[in-house]
Amino acid sequence: MRPALLNPLFAQVTSLSGIGPKQEKLLRYLLGRDDTPRLVDLLLHLPTSVIDRRAQPKIRDAVPGTVVTLKVTIDRHRPAPPRNRRAPFLVYASDETGDLVLTYFRNPPGMVEKLLPVGATRYVSGTLQMYDGTPQIVHPDRVVDEAGFAKLSGIDPVYPLTEGLALGALKRAIALALQKLPDLPEWISAEVMRRCGFPTMAEALHRVHQPLELTDVLPDGPFWSRLAFDELLAGQLALALIRAQLRRPAGNRHDGDGHLRKRVIDALPYALTMSQRQALAAIAEDLRQPVRMLRLLQGDVGSGKTVVALLAAAAVIEAGKQAALMAPTEILARQHVKTIAPLAEAAGLRVAILTGREKGRERRDILAQLEQGEIDLLVGTHALIQDDVAFKALALAIVDEQHRFGVRERLALTGKGEAVDVLVLSATPIPRTLVLTYFGDMDVSELREKPAGRQPIDTRAVPASRLSEVMDAVGRALSAGALVYWICPLVDESEAEGTGHLTNATERFESLQKRFGDRVGLVHGQMKGAEKDRVMAQFAAHEIGLLVATTVVEVGVDVPAATIMVIENAERFGLAQLHQLRGRIGRGSEASTCLLLYHEPLGEMSKARLKVIRETTDGFRIAEEDLKLRGEGDVLGVRQSGLPGYRIARSDVHAQLIAQARDEALHIMKENPKLGGPRGAALRCLLYLYERDEAIPFLSAG
Structure with a gap:
């Protein structure tokens, strides 16, 4: 259960005044959600830059091309002629040092007259340009009276937006969400707070969204870094909890006598490479150990991962168990089957495929055979983790292209058997630092050579x-x-x-x-x-x-x-x-x-x-270079420089925080593995807040 303390943050954005169905739809798109966003989604949508409105020169001293805030008197209006909607509405204003023209295009009737009444004093803010020798501001960003100016922050954050969503509307929503922020307990240890110079979470959120200094919104500043550390700690703690669960002593083990593996190897048209043999030996050893296997097998395009995966499956099938291989796309699932089928046939292994395309009777037959134990290896997409898919004795879950699947999918698959071993395949060689971020302390095997006969x-x-x-x-x-x-x-x-x-x-x-x-x-x-x-x-x-x-x-x-x-x-x-x-x-x-x-x-x-x-053409070198060049967003197939699966933490800026968050998570697991007491309750809040709560049910399990 989510702690009640967090309920205000998980309220829908439509509970805020001014957010109707249209705004809700735009926010859903902006915040990347399939359902209605919550207040927490708004608060974790951080600004990308700021505009400094503190410069308040006289008109004569204003520098063209800069954002300025000017105190002016409105002298006269020159509306667009009625027949020419394209001509601008001009407002002539001045202070004691000179004249200024405010220019509006295609504005609703009556808007400018109401905003800038003749004879009134107004503060106008925007980018000043020179036009025909006269200073002008086109569509000022801000127009306020004396009272409004007293409330205006001199530093204005700028956010990523989506078409149709006004910056002002987003800012108002965020300001309202900040007012609902509950008094959260501190989940970071005092020692880390002191060492990293972190503020509280509440202060970090306020200063990033309502900056007092230009530097408050910098990703490497204390406020953003605090939020990045929270997010990384939630991720690392969830991985550590799952890891501890997977590492619990497992009963009967899954290694067979090798007769099926020998048949598969004999059917191969080429000899196994040195690194394939090493990976297989490591997997066989894992399957003998009294704890569950959690191994990452990374190899470049064409290094023969599928064959290693098939041989790992053969090892558990020898022991009378079943294996599953889950791929992120149907093309990839069918590709695996194409590679596996002739080898499986030669060894007498029964292989089936299950994707969204198998329907009706065909699907029912596959599920019945699976439950009877008549299928040894089931290959498929996330169709494998649907509720009605039941194995007779699943012992090995092979997950391909891990970073496209969350921890949830991995757990859903391993939940379909007893003490299931896990082998993760990655075709994108992942630099060591990132392996820690995404997989925690996983054992890693690397396939470094290309199979024989490949041409440059x-x-x-x-x-x-x-x-x-x-x-x-x-x-x-x-x-x-x-x-x-x-x-x-x-x-x-x-x-x-x-x-x-x-x-x-x-x-x-x-x-x-x-x-x-x-x-x-x-x-x-x-x-x-x-x-x-x-x-x-x-x-x-x-x-x-x-x-x-x-x-x-x-x-x-x-x-x-x-x-x-x-x-x-x-x-x-x-x-x-x-x-x-x-x-x-x-x-x-x-x-x-x-x-x-x-x-x-x-x-x-x-x-x-x-x-x-x-x-x-060495994928490992390319991955390292890629990380150097642009952060790991791209190493893992995600376009921005953020960490995939992370909204706030950025590889290029927060790399050293990843290791600190990991150490802190391991320390917590040593001192308080069940997350008991006040600190444990605070850490549970953290896991829910950053939606890493899939690990929480394990706290009560054995």
Whole structure:
């Protein structure tokens, strides 16, 4: 149960005056929620910058191009002529040193007259520009009288907004939410408070939203850092609680005698690499231990993670148990099955797939066989964690691409068996610091080598001005029977608003189709699963030679014959994403080429990225470089520089707080593992506040 103390913060935003259905919808979009946002969501939506309105010069001394606040007398109005709605409404004002023009375009009738009555004194704030030698402010941000000015803060925070939501409306809502903030207990230890110089949470929230100094909203300042530490501590404490639960002594263990593993290995067309053998030995040892396995297996694109996962599954199947493999997308789930099926068949393992596409009778049959123990390994999407999916004896949960699943999904899957072992697969090599953030103290195995026979990929950067040459080269390759990927950042025009010159896939498909006819196909994320599969199958069967795609092909698409990839707007992709995309070629025995088309001029960051991707195909090096270049938002496939799953903590600024939060969480687990007493109650508030409460039910469990 959520502590009653927090109820005011979990009230819906519609309980605040002035927030009706229209505002609620905009806030839902802004705050990224599927349901009505709560006050806590508003309070944790932090400003990105501030405007300093404290400069109050006379008109004569005001510097053009700066934000100023001027005390003026309103002299006269010049409304727009009735027939010309486009002409501005001008207000002439002055102080003892000079004249000022206030300009309004397309304003509601009567608004300006009411706001700026002739003869009145007003304080106006906005960016001052010179126009025909006269100072002017277009659409002042603030217009107030003497009483209003006394209340106006000189420092105004600026927030991320969404179209249709006015800054003023958001600020009013946040100010009302701040008034409802309850008196929260302190969950950070006195020692950490002192060492880090943290204020209380209430003071941090007030100073970030109602700054007294320009520096109050800086992410590395004490106020933002305090909130970031809270969020990191909640995350680390939740991981530690789950970890402790997973580490509880497990009864009968799940290691078999090796006969199925031997059959799978014998059926492989190549020998296992050294790191695959090491990972398997570590997994076998984990399965023998009296505590549950929690291991992260990271390996680059094409390093053979699926085979290791299958061999781990075979180990528990030898002991008469079942395994499940959960992937984030249907394409990826079907890809795993394609790799696994021939090997499983050779070893006599029974494998089935369950995604949103299996329906009705087919689905009922799969579920019945699963419950009877007639399926050894079930592969699927989050369809695996639905309530009616029941295993006879689930012993191993394999979760692919972990950072796309929350802790909740992992728990839902492990909850379907007794003392289930967990193996997490990541195709994005994750730097060590981040492994701690996302997985706590997980054991890690790395697959460093590429399987034998893989060819190097020749990667080149080409300016977009040479597009026609690239098309000619693609034409020659198609005539020679090559399979070519052409990657675009967007699906269609609706996505392209405000993105400048980004190419969309639909448009590029049409232009390439004009040139190459029906040899061109298109796949993107908005297509239905069956349709995507159909086009991919045509590509794999050489029925089409050129596949135009969005990043939907980034994971798990396996067409070994494809040898050429063109990536448009390569400067707009993160390093990890470029590396993942490029990993779709170079999977067969032919040499491959990747062309990175970029628009000039290139920024420093884009230049550095394209240089790294040209120089190396080592995913571990790319991940480290990526972290250096732009914080781990992109290492984990998230676009901003924030930590995925975190709203406030930022990798580039709060890296040292991650380790401190982790140490604090481990200390709490040692001193107070059941979160008892006043400090424990305070920590429970913290977990609920940052929605990391999935770990709380474990406190009462054994």
